[in-house]
Each structure stands twice: as C-alpha cells, then as structure tokens.
Amino acid sequence: MNRPLVMVVSATLALAVTACGGGGGSDQKSTGPVKITVWSWKPASDGLASVAKDFEQANPGIKVDVQVVGNPAIWEKITVGMAAGGKGLGDVLHIGIDYLPGYMEKFPGGLADLSELGADKYKDAFAEGLWPTVTGKDGKAYAMPWEVNPVGFFYRSDLFDKAGIDAAAIRTWDDAIEAGKKLKERTGAYLIGLNKPAAGSVDMDLFQSLLQQQGAFYFDRQGAVTLSSAPAVQAMTLIKKMNDAGIVADTSGEGTRKKLISEDKVAVLPWAAWGVGYIPETWPKQKGLWRVMQPPAVVPGGKRTAIVNSTYLSVSGTSPHKAEAFKFLEYALTRPEVINKMFEDGGVFPALTAAYADPRFTARTDYYGGQPALKTFVDALGEGADATYYSGDYARALKIASDAQTQVLLKGADPAAALSQAAQQLSQQSGRKLAG
Amino acid sequence: MTARLLTRRNVPYFLVLPALLGFVCFKAYPILAAAYISLTTGAGAARSFAGLDNYVRLVNDPLFWTSLGNTALILVVQVPIMLILALLLALGLNSKLVRLRALWRLGVFMPSLTGLVAYGVMFSVILSKDSGLLNWLLGLFGVSPIDWLGSPFWARIAIVIALTWHYCGYNAVIYLAGLQSIAKELYEAAMVDGAGAVRRFWSITVPQLRPILLLTIVLSAIGTLQLFDEPFVLTGGGPDNSTLTISLYLYQNGFRYFDFGYASAIAYALTLIVAGFGLVQLKLTGGRK
Numbered sequence: 001m002n003r004p005l006v007m008v009v010s011a012t013l014a015l016a017v018t019a020c021g022g023g024g025g026s027d028q029k030s031t032g033p034v035k036i037t038v039w040s041w042k043p044a045s046d047g048l049a050s051v052a053k054d055f056e057q058a059n060p061g062i063k064v065d066v067q068v069v070g071n072p073a074i075w076e077k078i079t080v081g082m083a084a085g086g087k088g089l090g091d092v093l094h095i096g097i098d099y100l101p102g103y104m105e106k107f108p109g110g111l112a113d114l115s116e117l118g119a120d121k122y123k124d125a126f127a128e129g130l131w132p133t134v135t136g137k138d139g140k141a142y143a144m145p146w147e148v149n150p151v152g153f154f155y156r157s158d159l160f161d162k163a164g165i166d167a168a169a170i171r172t173w174d175d176a177i178e179a180g181k182k183l184k185e186r187t188g189a190y191l192i193g194l195n196k197p198a199a200g201s202v203d204m205d206l207f208q209s210l211l212q213q214q215g216a217f218y219f220d221r222q223g224a225v226t227l228s229s230a231p232a233v234q235a236m237t238l239i240k241k242m243n244d245a246g247i248v249a250d251t252s253g254e255g256t257r258k259k260l261i262s263e264d265k266v267a268v269l270p271w272a273a274w275g276v277g278y279i280p281e282t283w284p285k286q287k288g289l290w291r292v293m294q295p296p297a298v299v300p301g302g303k304r305t306a307i308v309n310s311t312y313l314s315v316s317g318t319s320p321h322k323a324e325a326f327k328f329l330e331y332a333l334t335r336p337e338v339i340n341k342m343f344e345d346g347g348v349f350p351a352l353t354a355a356y357a358d359p360r361f362t363a364r365t366d367y368y369g370g371q372p373a374l375k376t377f378v379d380a381l382g383e384g385a386d387a388t389y390y391s392g393d394y395a396r397a398l399k400i401a402s403d404a405q406t407q408v409l410l411k412g413a414d415p416a417a418a419l420s421q422a423a424q425q426l427s428q429q430s431g432r433k434l435a436g
Numbered sequence: 437m438t439a440r441l442l443t444r445r446n447v448p449y450f451l452v453l454p455a456l457l458g459f460v461c462f463k464a465y466p467i468l469a470a471a472y473i474s475l476t477t478g479a480g481a482a483r484s485f486a487g488l489d490n491y492v493r494l495v496n497d498p499l500f501w502t503s504l505g506n507t508a509l510i511l512v513v514q515v516p517i518m519l520i521l522a523l524l525l526a527l528g529l530n531s532k533l534v535r536l537r538a539l540w541r542l543g544v545f546m547p548s549l550t551g552l553v554a555y556g557v558m559f560s561v562i563l564s565k566d567s568g569l570l571n572w573l574l575g576l577f578g579v580s581p582i583d584w585l586g587s588p589f590w591a592r593i594a595i596v597i598a599l600t601w602h603y604c605g606y607n608a609v610i611y612l613a614g615l616q617s618i619a620k621e622l623y624e625a626a627m628v629d630g631a632g633a634v635r636r637f638w639s640i641t642v643p644q645l646r647p648i649l650l651l652t653i654v655l656s657a658i659g660t661l662q663l664f665d666e667p668f669v670l671t672g673g674g675p676d677n678s679t680l681t682i683s684l685y686l687y688q689n690g691f692r693y694f695d696f697g698y699a700s701a702i703a704y705a706l707t708l709i710v711a712g713f714g715l716v717q718l719k720l721t722g723g724r725k
Contacts, residue, residue, distance in 0.1 A: 076691055079691060079694060083696070102694055106694045107694075196586065196675075197583075197585070197586035197587070197588075197591075197674055197675030197676070198672070198674050198675060198676075199585045199586050199591075199671060199672070199674055199675060200560075200585075200671075200672060201672070250586065252565075252583075252585065252586045253560075253564050253565050253566065253585065253586070254560050254561060254564055255564075255567075256564075256565075256566065259566075392694070393693065395692045395693050396692070396693045396695075399688070399692070403674075403676050403677060406674065406675050406676040407676055410586075410587070410588070410675060410676065411676075425498065425499070428493075428496070428497070429497070429499075
C-alpha cells in the first residue's frame with residue numbers, strides 16, 4: 001500500500017470511530033440549578049407538570065422538565081436508551097407494570113436502586129400487591145408505585161332493569177353468563193365486547209383479571225410458565241362459554257366498540273378504575289344509566305378484586321442526579337395532597353393508600369345515578385389484591401395468550417388444548433420452565 | 437500540506453470518503469454487530485456468547501416457520517398479480533389513444549408517494565367490516581360483509597390488496613419507461629408482416645422487456661420478503677399470526693421482547709433468503725450476456 005492511501009484509510013477509520021462512538025453524556029458541573037427531566041405520557045404528564053411547579057418552589061435548587069414522550073413511543077425510547085447503556089434517557093421515567101419487570105431483568109443497572117436512596121420506608125404506604133412488583137430479585141426497590149387500576153364491573157342499570165336482572169345477585173361469572181343470556185333475549189344487548197381477532201391491539205384484560213381473581217397469572221412467583229394451569233383453563237373456559245352463548249360482541253375495527261356502546265348494544269364493561277372518568281367523557285348522553293360494582297368471582301365465594309394494571313416512577317440508573325430525582329419521586333408519590341392533585345389533573349388513580357381518605361373518593365357522582373363510584377374501587381383495594389409477577393417475558397406471554405384466545409373465539413378451539421400449546425411455546429421461546 | 441495531500445491520486449479517495457464514512461458507520465458496523473449479537477444470548481444489555489443457539493432455536497420455532505410461510509404465500513400470490521396489473525396499466529398509459537396521459541400517469545404513481553401512516557389509516561377505514569367502503573361496494577352486488585381484518589383468510593387478502601395498491605403504480609412507471617425504449621421499427625416491421633396486437637405483445641414487447649421484468653420481479657420479491665409496514669399498521673400480524681411476516685416477527689422479538697440476539701438471528705436468516713434471490717437473479721440475467 002502506498003503512503004497517501006494509508007493516510008486516507010487511517011483518517012477514515014479514525015473519523016469513523018469517533019463518529020460512531022461520539023456524543024457521550026453531557027454531565028455539566030453543578031453551576032446553577034440542577035435540571036432533571038421526567039418522561040411520561042398524556043394525560044398523566046399533565047398531573048406531573050402541575051406538581052412539578054410546586055416542587056420547584058419548595059426546592060429552589062432543582063428544575064423539573066416534564067417531557068411528554070407519549071405512549072407507546074416511550075417504551076421503544078427507553079429500550080433504545082437502555083440498550084445504549086443509558087445514554088439520552090430522562091432522569092425520571094414513567095413505566096407501566098407491563099414493561100417494568102422487563103427493564104429490571106433485562107437491563108441490570110438500567111434503573112437506579114431506590115432502596116439505597118431510602119425508598120424502603122414507603123413499603124407499606126401503597127395498595128397491597130404493588131410493592132412486590134417493584135422489588136427485584138436482589139430485594140431492592142427499582143420503582144415507586146404511582147397509579148393502580150383495580151378491576152370493576154360497569155353495567156347499564158336501565159338494560160338490567162328491562163331484562164329483569166338484579167345486579168346484586170350476580171356473584172360469580174356463571175351468574176353473569178345466565179344474566180347475559182336473559183339480557184340478550186330481552187334487550188338485544190350483548191353482555192360484554194371483546195376484540196375477538198385481536199386486530200390492532202390485544203384485548204386480554206378480562207382474561208387476565210379472571211386469572212388474577214384466582215391468584216394466578218402467566219407466570220408464578222418463581223418465574224415458571226403457568227399459562228396452562230387449572231385457573232387459566234378455567235378463565236379461558238368462562239370466556240368460551242360466554243362466546244358460545246352469543247353474548248360477546250366483536251369490537252374489532254376502528255370505532256366499533258364506541259359505536260356499539262353508544263347504540264346500547266353492550267351492557268357491561270369489565271373495566272378498571274380509569275373507566276370512572278373515561279365512560280362519562282366518552283358517552284355523556286348515557287348519564288345516569290351506568291352503575292359500577294365489584295366484578296363477580298370466578299368461583300363461588302372467591303376473590304373479586306384484581307389489579308388490572310399499575311404504573312410507576314423510576315430513576316434512570318445512569319442519571320447524574322439520582323438524589324434529586326428521588327426527591328421528586330418522594331414529593332410526587334408519597335404525599336396525599338400532591339398525589340390527589342395529580343389524580344385531578346392527570347386522571348391517575350393513586351396507589352398511595354393514605355390518599356383515599358380524601359372526600360373525593362366517597363363523593364356521589366351524578367353520572368352513576370348518585371352512586372359513589374370511586375368508593376367501589378377503594379373498597380376493592382382494601383380487600384387486598386394478590387401481587388402479580390409479570391416477569392421480563394410479559395410482552396411475549398401476552399402475545400401468545402392473545403393468540404390462544406383468538407383461536408378459542410374465532411376457531412372454537414378447546415381452551416385446555418390451546419393454552420397447553422401456548423404454554424409450551426412460551427416456555428420454548430423464553431427458556432422458562434413449565435410449572436407443575 | 438494541503439497541496440501535498442490534494443494530489444491527483446488522492447482526490448478520488450477524498451471524494452468517496454463521505455459515502456464510505458456513512459457506509460462504515462451506518463451499514464458495515466450494524467451488519468457486523470448484528471452478526472455478533474446473533475451469536476449471543478441474554479437480557480438486553482447483559483449478553484453472553486451462545487454460539488449457534490439462536491439459530492437452533494429458530495429452526496425449532498413454529499412461529500418463525502409460520503412467518504416464513506405467510507411471507508412466501510403473500511409473495512407467491514401478490515407479486516404476480518401486482519406485476520401483471522402493472523404491465524397492463526403501463527400498456528394502457530403508453531397507448532396513443534389515451535387522452536390526458538400526464539394526469540393518468542400521476543394518478544397511477546400517486547399511491548407510491550403516500551405516507552405509511554396515512555395509508556394505513558385509510559385502509560383500515562376502507563376495510564372496516566361494518567362501515568367500510570369496500571364492503572359497501574361489495575354490498576351493492578349483494579355480497580355480505582367480509583371481516584377483512586378479523587378473519588385469518590381475509591386478513592391475508594387485505595394485505596395483498598393494500599400492497600398491490602401501494603406498489604402497482606411504481607412498477608407500472610418502470611414498465612412504461614421500458615415500453616418507451618422499445619424501438620418503433622420492430623412494431624412497424626411486425627405489422628408489415630401481418631402480426632396482430634396479441635402476437636406483437638408476446639413476440640416483441642415481452643422479450644424486449646425481459647430484463648426489466650426480471651428486475652421488477654426480483655425487487656418486488658425482495659420487498660415482499662422484507663414486508664413489514666402493511667401488516668404492522670393494518671393487522672399487527674394477526675389474527676392468530678396469519679399475517680405475521682419475517683420482519684414483523686423480527687421487530688417483535690427485538691423491540692417488544694428485548695430479545696436482540698434472537699432478532700439478529702432472524703435478520704440473518706432473512707438476509708440469507710434475500711441473498712438467495714439475488715443469486716437467482718444474477719444467474720438469470722447473467723446467462724444472457
């Protein structure tokens with residue numbers, strides 16, 4: 001090789017190396033106030049933004065920048081940031097239960113150890129079943145609970161009355177199926193709606209709450225696959241029974257669900273606490289027609305509560321301002337008046353139990369015929385939901401379980417067979433053992 | 437110093453330098469990194485070397501074979517339909533009898549310019565079961581509503597329709613360019629010899645277009661093998677994985693399940709298949725030279 005060529009090539013390589021690895025973290029030395037960035041999504045971010053101002057006033061040395069990254073964009077952004085060793089991540093991250101275990105298990109060091117910063121003293125401050133989900137295998141806490149969504153059973157009292165159904169008498173899902181048949185016959189309305197082909201997005205909340213009511217899930221606490229366990233088969237069989245009885249509407253397709261509900265074709269929404277605000281907003285004309293109660297149990301006398309989902313605030317493991325970020329977490333998540341302000345501005349049902357003493361949780365709401373709608377959910381949490389272990393393979397499990405549900409709903413597959421195949425696939429793909 | 441560097445022999449290297457830099461950073465490095473990652477396993481950032489484990493897992497993964505089968509099916513059905521349509525369109529656009537040719541050409545090419553999201557939203561509205569345009573149109577002929585995106589069979593057809601709509605015009609324009617480069621004398625001579633329109637098409641147009649036909653077949657085949665956008669936007673790979681393609685499965689593993697090693701292995705499997713197609717093309721076109 002001649003000399004000029006060598007020079008050009010080595011220059012190229014040097015440039016390539018700096019260009020590829022360039023743009024490292026910018027940790028400015030502490031001149032002036034420390035700035036922490038918070039990643040979240042609408043509408044929760046509105047709640048964060050409103051308390052961030054108060055926090056800045058109380059802590060003059062810290063500036064808080066709440067960024068609306070958006071959901072689901074935030075998951076890819078966090079994933080990419082963590083895969084890049086934490087580069088470019090926000091200091092405080094708003095994370096859902098469906099992603100938290102994945103980040104904790106697959107990116108060691110990606111999230112900051114909050115126990116070290118003093119989080120453990122809040123262990124018992126949150127609704128039962130939540131703290132185990134933020135605790136890693138090493139016993140350290142990697143997030144603080146913010147939002148919790150216990151499952152409810154919203155029903156149309158006018159349609160129930162018309163069909164001669166007494167809601168209070170529905171104690172098990174089998175009762176609900178019998179009521180649903182009556183309802184269909186006398187009013188033409190379906191009991192529930194499901195996105196049967198899972199077109200666009202999966203619709204697994206019902207299946208999951210039926211599992212959770214039985215204290216089960218896709219994985220057990222040790223991380224083994226339990227997708228084909230007896231409770232899972234039981235839950236899927238209930239869904240199949242409903243579908244076979246012709247009382248499940250197919251809500252797939254753009255705007256279908258909204259339309260069906262507007263047309264009085266769906267009488268029950270087995271939705272979580274967020275429904276309390278969402279239903280009046282979306283169907284204002286149905287004011288006074290909806291009521292809410294705890295969902296029926298899977299087995300007679302069984303548990304009726306389940307936590308559908310929950311969201312958390314975490315601190316990035318590579319944040320240069322962990323202490324300040326944790327200070328913000330403490331401020332936002334552990335004070336009843338602050339967290340209730342976020343409930344008001346961001347619609348986030350608080351996980352902090354002390355928050356429920358506020359009168360708003362027992363207030364009567366006109367939309368629900370004067371019923372104190374939120375109280376149903378506070379009561380449900382009081383009963384104590386079981387902790388659910390989502391594991392780092394939740395996304396995969398959700399997809400595989402959804403496929404099984406589609407097979408049952410569209411192709412009439414046998415629940416036990418579909419779930420056993422699904423469990424095997426999940427085990428093969430995730431390298432996890434099949435339980436029992 | 438500058439004067440010495442900028443010699444007649446050096447300048448070309450400097451000219452290719454920007455492209456080379458871009459290639460090294462954004463192509464060569466990721467390609468090599470993915471090759472290494474495909475040999476590792478583990479969680480997100482914590483990786484360990486695993487040899488060919490991911491590839492063994494791939495061969496034993498029913499979902500991978502499902503995605504491969506779906507992709508092949510879409511390829512075998514969609515590419516011929518689209519290319520025949522495109523050729524017919526090009527013949528029509530090339531006809532001297534057609535008025536407002538510029539407008540028609542624009543109309544035919546327009547779908548290829550449509551952004552992915554707008555296109556996806558538009559098709560989900562058109563294909564909606566209860567209030568979609570397509571079902572309404574079919575309804576005029578007495579066809580009962582089809583669950584385009586909700587039934588495993590029709591979802592595949594829906595993908596084929598969307599793909600054809602999107603890329604047909606693009607191929608038609610390529611054919612049009614090819615048609616216009618065929619010497620007029622050939623047709624005139626054939627007409628003097630008494631050849632009809634069909635005979636002229638098979639004996640002149642098709643053989644003259646042969647290299648272009650091959651090009652579009654290979655390009656479309658590679659494009660379909662990498663099919664991602666349409667199922668991602670329209671069906672998410674469902675229902676029950678009936679529209680899961682290789683690229684979509686790759687994406688799910690990488691960005692939904694954080695399983696980068698496995699996703700990279702899928703990427704390399706796909707590369708192998710695409711390379712196979714490239715080789716076939718080389719054979720077919722190279723043999724004529």
